[in-house]
Amino acid sequence: MKDRIESLALAVILTVVAVAAGWASFTHVHDWTMRHAPAGTPDAFGWVNAVISELVPVAALLTIKRRRRDGAPIGYPLFLLIAAGTLSLSAQLAVAQPSLSGWLLSAVPALAFMALVKLVFAGTSATRAPVQVEQSKTGPAGDDTGPESSPSTPAVAMLPVRPITRPNGVPIIGQVTR
Structure with missing residues (x-):
């Protein structure tokens, strides 16, 4: 029973942090996209770009996990994970105030997401x-x-x-x- 309660608490914490980090990351990618999009680009384009660039790492991680379980190569999904993570972190830094604290605070959502992913996927064996x-x-x-x-x-x-x-x-x- 204690294990179940701890698991549920961990799942709730992970979900809340993931949603908060996702919202902040989506917003940063949206703002970065719209700041550099041609005039007249619909706002929806920024949100679509955010959804794509933020969900590709999740899909890549799930694919890596499945391929490891099956003994298949993980090169391509690992490349996608690194590329999408770099894109997300770049967006976080691009919208930050140009200072060390601005960059750090703006990067927290992407870094928190990466840390949570490592926590969840590293401890499954x-x-x-x-x-x-x-x-x-x-x-x-x-x-x-x-x-x-x-x-x-x-x-x-x-x-x-x-x-x-x-x-x-x-x-x-x-x-x-x-």
Whole structure:
């Protein structure tokens, strides 16, 4: 039950941040497009350009994830991801006030989106994590005699990692089970 609540809380946080970052990024790309579009270009063109340039990285990431699962090459979707991410970050910086703080504040939406994507997509594998376990080395009656009582290094036990999943069953992050 705790895992489900944590997963739901994480999903809500990710969704809120993604929507906020998306809105800011869409707005910056729209404004940048319209600032450089020919006179008379309809405002819808700016929004279409924003939607295309901001959703291509999402599609590329999903494609990369699927291709990795299938063992297929990821070169082209990785190229699209880098190109679209660069375009988005360029738009963020282009509409910023020309100062270090202006550039940083304007880049926050694109950087937040990239960080969230890394958080979500990097933690989906169910791997095993080493955990140290001390084992008692006493003799038959609990005394420290005999060959079993010699000093030794602690044993390392492998505990399985159980993925935390969204309500639809898609893994979010791994957690050590006990």
